[in-house]
Amino acid sequence: MHIESPVFSPNGLIPSQYTCDGENISPPLIFSDIPAGTESMAMIVDDPDAPSGSWIHWIVWNISPSIHEIAKDTVPQGAVEGITSFGTAGYGGPCPPSGVHRYLFKVFALDTLLDLGPEVSKQTLEQEMENHSIDTAELIGLYTRN
Numbered sequence: 001m002h003i004e005s006p007v008f009s010p011n012g013l014i015p016s017q018y019t020c021d022g023e024n025i026s027p028p029l030i031f032s033d034i035p036a037g038t039e040s041m042a043m044i045v046d047d048p049d050a051p052s053g054s055w056i057h058w059i060v061w062n063i064s065p066s067i068h069e070i071a072k073d074t075v076p077q078g079a080v081e082g083i084t085s086f087g088t089a090g091y092g093g094p095c096p097p098s099g100v101h102r103y104l105f106k107v108f109a110l111d112t113l114l115d116l117g118p119e120v121s122k123q124t125l126e127q128e129m130e131n132h133s134i135d136t137a138e139l140i141g142l143y144t145r146n
Contacts, residue, residue, distance in 0.1 A: 001137040002032045003107045007072075014103060014141040018072070020095035021145060025073035026058065031107060035135045038065040038109040042129060044122060047094065049101040056085040056122045057092050057103065061114050061129075082120040089118045094143035105139040 005027050008014050016022040031041070042061035046054045059082040060075060067076045075081055075090075086092040094103050110132045116125065 001034055001107065001109055001135040003105055003137045003139045004030050004032075005105075005139060005141070006030065008141050011140050011142060014094055014143045016143075019093040019143055022093070023073075024091075024093040026070070026075075026091040026093075027141075028072045029070045029105065029139075031068050031137075034065050034068075035109050037111055038134055040110050040113045041065060041067070042108045042110060042114070042125065044106045044108075044125070045091075045103060046106075046122070047096065047101050047103055049096070049099075050085075051097065057094065058084060058090070059120075059122050059125055061110075061116065061125060065109070080114075080116065080118055080120075082116070082118060082122070082125055094141075096143060096145055098145070100142055100144040103141045103143060105141065106136060107138075108136050109134040 018027040041063040045058040046056050063076050063079045081089040112132050
């Protein structure tokens, strides 16, 4: 399984358009080599370098395995967004207080659909994904505020 973005390379700088310094919209993403038996996919985007611990920027699940691309500033039809560290559902772009931070875009191939509502947090999502993950992939982007 593989995840990439046409707007930044692995360990490359995320363009400011996709951060709090720009339009604060989600970047386009491309999925490939989705394993057979995948019923749905989930994605967690977090910043492990945040001063208060891992900061959750986006969680999405029930992404159809037939989806191979998420266009910028969109959520795939049928997918559900959960609560981030910003306290709301939906994408919240990189916005580090200082220094270079890593943003991990992690996608999970699951053998089931998840029966979860949009009030769910990363912890609940991870609990529900336990024992259902077939494969994972990760894309790391970097961002620093000037």
